[in-house]
Amino acid sequence: MRRLLLWFISAAGLHFALSVAGTILALRAAFDVKRGFWSAPGAVTLAYLSEILLFPLALVRMVIPVGWQGGYAEVAMVSLLFGCGVAAILHLRSRRRDAR
Secondary structure, three states, rough: OOHHHHHHHHHHHHHHHHHHHHHHHHHHHHHHHHHOOOHHHHHHHHHHHHHHHHHHHHHHHHHHHOOOOOOOHHHHHHHHHHHHHHHHHHHHHHHHHHHO
């Protein structure tokens, strides 16, 4: 149980940190890309990674038009869902291993 909680916190925290950092650096990266990718490869890569990590949120907004813009609260909810997904996969994997 402790291991699942540790994985949940790690996955959710890492997702939230990368998503927020990418969102904050996205504007700077957009201006840096005009001079070429190699002018700021770290910022550009982090901004693209943030878009990939936040794709489920964009997908929900396309399917269900939500009028509420929560900002970082929405990012936190998606991060918690990623953490729950990691914990569920590990739980199912341990159950399968115990069944053998």
